[in-house]
Amino acid sequence: MKKLFCLCLTAVFFSIWNYSYAQKTGFVDVAGLNPQIKPGDNFFRFVNGRWDDTAKIASDQSGVGSYSFLNIPQKQLLQNILDSVSRTNNKMGSIEQKIGDFYASGMDIATINHRGYQPIKPILTGIDAINNVPSLLRFVGTELKSGNRSIISFGVSPDNKNSSLNIAHVYQGGIGLPDRDYYFKTDSPTLHIQQAYKEYVRTLFELTGSSRAAAIRDAAIAYGIEKQIAASHKSNIELRDVNANYHKIAVASIRNSQPNIGWVTLLAGLGATTDSIDMAQPAYYDKLNTLLSSVTIDDWKVYLKAGTLENYAETLSKPFVDASFEFNKVLSGQATQKSRRQIMTESVDSYLGQALGQLYVKRYFNEDSKKRVLILVNNLQKSFENRINHLDWMSDSTKQKAKEKLYTITKKIGYPDKWRDYNKVQINRTEYFENVLLLNQNDYQFQLAKLNRPVDKTEWGTTPGTVTAYYNPSQNEIVFPAGILQFSYFDFSADDAINYGGIGMVIGHEMTHAFDDQGAQFDKDGNVKNWWTKEDYQKFREKTKQLADLYTSFTVLDTVHIKGALTLGENTADNGGIAIAYDAFKMTQQGKSSEKIDGFTPDQRFFLSVARIWRVKTRDAFLRTYVNTNPHSPAMWRVNGPLMNFAPFYRAFNLQPGDKNYKPDDQRVKIW
Numbered sequence: 001m002k003k004l005f006c007l008c009l010t011a012v013f014f015s016i017w018n019y020s021y022a023q024k025t026g027f028v029d030v031a032g033l034n035p036q037i038k039p040g041d042n043f044f045r046f047v048n049g050r051w052d053d054t055a056k057i058a059s060d061q062s063g064v065g066s067y068s069f070l071n072i073p074q075k076q077l078l079q080n081i082l083d084s085v086s087r088t089n090n091k092m093g094s095i096e097q098k099i100g101d102f103y104a105s106g107m108d109i110a111t112i113n114h115r116g117y118q119p120i121k122p123i124l125t126g127i128d129a130i131n132n133v134p135s136l137l138r139f140v141g142t143e144l145k146s147g148n149r150s151i152i153s154f155g156v157s158p159d160n161k162n163s164s165l166n167i168a169h170v171y172q173g174g175i176g177l178p179d180r181d182y183y184f185k186t187d188s189p190t191l192h193i194q195q196a197y198k199e200y201v202r203t204l205f206e207l208t209g210s211s212r213a214a215a216i217r218d219a220a221i222a223y224g225i226e227k228q229i230a231a232s233h234k235s236n237i238e239l240r241d242v243n244a245n246y247h248k249i250a251v252a253s254i255r256n257s258q259p260n261i262g263w264v265t266l267l268a269g270l271g272a273t274t275d276s277i278d279m280a281q282p283a284y285y286d287k288l289n290t291l292l293s294s295v296t297i298d299d300w301k302v303y304l305k306a307g308t309l310e311n312y313a314e315t316l317s318k319p320f321v322d323a324s325f326e327f328n329k330v331l332s333g334q335a336t337q338k339s340r341r342q343i344m345t346e347s348v349d350s351y352l353g354q355a356l357g358q359l360y361v362k363r364y365f366n367e368d369s370k371k372r373v374l375i376l377v378n379n380l381q382k383s384f385e386n387r388i389n390h391l392d393w394m395s396d397s398t399k400q401k402a403k404e405k406l407y408t409i410t411k412k413i414g415y416p417d418k419w420r421d422y423n424k425v426q427i428n429r430t431e432y433f434e435n436v437l438l439l440n441q442n443d444y445q446f447q448l449a450k451l452n453r454p455v456d457k458t459e460w461g462t463t464p465g466t467v468t469a470y471y472n473p474s475q476n477e478i479v480f481p482a483g484i485l486q487f488s489y490f491d492f493s494a495d496d497a498i499n500y501g502g503i504g505m506v507i508g509h510e511m512t513h514a515f516d517d518q519g520a521q522f523d524k525d526g527n528v529k530n531w532w533t534k535e536d537y538q539k540f541r542e543k544t545k546q547l548a549d550l551y552t553s554f555t556v557l558d559t560v561h562i563k564g565a566l567t568l569g570e571n572t573a574d575n576g577g578i579a580i581a582y583d584a585f586k587m588t589q590q591g592k593s594s595e596k597i598d599g600f601t602p603d604q605r606f607f608l609s610v611a612r613i614w615r616v617k618t619r620d621a622f623l624r625t626y627v628n629t630n631p632h633s634p635a636m637w638r639v640n641g642p643l644m645n646f647a648p649f650y651r652a653f654n655l656q657p658g659d660k661n662y663k664p665d666d667q668r669v670k671i672w
Contacts, residue, residue, distance in 0.1 A: 026597045027491065027498045028608050040659025044639040047611035055617050060339065062332035063618035066488055067635070070467040074483055075345045078465055081359050082345060095355040098427045099348060105432040106344040112432055113317045117208055119433035120312050123148070124208070127304050133292050136300055137262055141269040143308070147440030149173060150307045151229070151288055154270060156447045158455050158474040159278070160246045163526030166450040167248075168267070168277040172233050172284035175226045176310055178331070178629045180233035183226065189624055193330055198223055200327035204309040207319050221299050222306035225291070232287035236629060237565045242521045242528055245280045258285055260292040271448055315433050333619030351439040353463030354420040360465040361415045365482040369492055370414040373485060373503060376584070377411050377478070380507050383584035387672060393539045401531040405514060405524035410457065410477035414485065415464040420446075469506050471513035473522040478510040488613050496588045497602045501609025504581035512576030512672055516569040517544050543671045547571055550669055554637050556627050557620060562637060563627065570632045575642040576672035578610060582648055603652040611639045645669050
């Protein structure tokens with residue numbers, strides 16, 4: 001549940017706002033402004049339009065710009081580290097040796113290609129040996145511990161009702177398409193994805209020696225089972241309901257109600273000693289229990305082979321990597337594959353992220369940035385408190401609880417105080433596949449060791465070099481890794497308007513997640529527990545419904561609209577984040593002044609910075625998948641949506657009735 005996240009205006013307009021293109025830009029891309037678009041019509045395009053019209057998306061990418069796509073140049077910094085440590089003789093057991101040798105093993109494409117699919121032959125042989133349901137589940141459990149998930153999705157994390165303790169959780173799983181709806185929608189783009197997926201699975205079977213006819217048959221069998229499984233899945237919108245996705249159940253109970261799964265034996269095989277589990281989506285496991293008896297063992301074996309091939313395709317030889325890419329480009333629109341260096345940089349960050357993060361921080365992170373960002377965080381807390389105090393829809397008793405939660409939030413900035421070690425992992429420079437398995441197994445044991453133990457509140461859920469930020473409701477914490485503490489989000493030398501409109505908006509966004517439709521159900525200690533009066537919570541729900549309806553009205557592609565219910569939490573955080581950051585900015589000396597830079601007032605620079613941090617351009621295929629599956633709104637609506645609800649923006653750019661994004665005051669959604 002961790003988060004993460006507009007001129008021919010005429011000479012009169014220029015005279016009014018006194019824009020000066022002759023002055024130093026001062027962190028605002030003045031040349032990128034589009035004078036053909038009024039700020040009140042489309043502020044995102046006003047700020048980013050010229051850039052958007054000329055920016056080129058690299059053929060090996062699905063987008064370009066800020067936020068997640070800022071990870072593209074960010075990865076170059078990580079590549080610099082990897083190129084260095086992979087070429088030197090490092091002390092055995094050091095993080096440099098583990099990182100360097102793992103990277104080198106993945107860069108040794110000659111050896112990987114020579115091995116073909118030999119590394120997974122023992123796994124496929126294990127599937128062939130399955131002869132009944134118990135042996136099928138033994139195989140599933142063994143493979144799960146190596147990162148090959150199939151019909152059982154198991155994890156260890158805090159108990160929603162007792163956040164200080166880690167417990168066992170199981171979730172719905174078993175499908176290869178992005179979510180359940182892809183199996184049942186019949187529009188042309190979805191049918192194209194379904195066909196591409198079937199062709200992908202068919203190709204994988206052919207690459208392991210099946211005839212074309214047999215591969216087509218087996219792909220159909222695997223897809224048919226997945227579709228039956230998908231019918232039991234909750235939608236990605238239904239998964240947002242916190243209480244409806246928590247069911248702590250005694251193992252003795254499900255042993256009787258779901259006998260085919262054999263929970264006692266399965267959990268013992270997983271090394272999970274527990275008398276209860278949180279079964280997040282019971283309907284899935286009820287369906288699985290039925291399918292284990294209604295689907296033949298031979299068909300299950302086909303399904304498991306398909307899943308295994310998909311799981312490991314990108315760690316095998318080039319034909320498997322190519323097949324994976326051919327399917328994924330249908331989802332992303334990406335034209336060509338990433339370079340092997342890019343792929344391996346992502347792989348190292350994924351499998352050895354805390355180790356790589358140590359080297360990244362040493363080489364690139366400015367400790368002074370950490371101190372300045374902490375000042376911003378503290379100022380935004382004060383701003384948020386003030387906004388809570390002035391809410392006209394919340395009672396004093398609920399306000400007091402909200403402020404208690406606000407000031408209990410843990411702040412994590414830059415990197416962990418305590419680094420994860422990888423002492424038990426021995427990396428072999430010549431065996432990439434085996435290294436991946438060992439790291440998966442190590443990660444599984446790392447997670448399993450937490451079972452029934454107190455939650456370690458120093459732990460991080462992201463790597464320091466990643467451009468992201470998140471709020472974790474079960475620990476009531478906000479996290480800003482070193483990777484996001486760079487321009488356009490933050491620059492140590494920038495004025496406050498730029499930093500409060502950048503990283504300040506992100507900080508406010510993450511704080512607001514503590515009070516969005518999901519976060520509001522957790523108390524200050526991270527437990528799912530009601531702290532609202534009945535009347536206040538009803539008013540809150542009414543306001544969030546208005547926000548969901550507003551975003552549902554936004555059209556993204558042809559007839560594709562934002563899913564207001566799916567994106568509600570992120571949209572609440574975007575709207576709150578801008579308001580909180582703006583109020584905090586107004587507490588600064590610059591925020592209280594009217595001194596212009598580049599012809600822009602301090603308030604205008606704040607809003608220009610807000611629009612700049614979401615400067616993103618993507619391929620249509622990627623955007624279509626994004627809207628269907630991602631809880632964030634696309635970049636344009638992360639800017640225009642909140643600003644059309646925010647009165648200070650109207651004043652800063654003199655919005656008037658008739659402007660396309662103008663809304664009368666009584667139609668603006670105001671929550672936090």
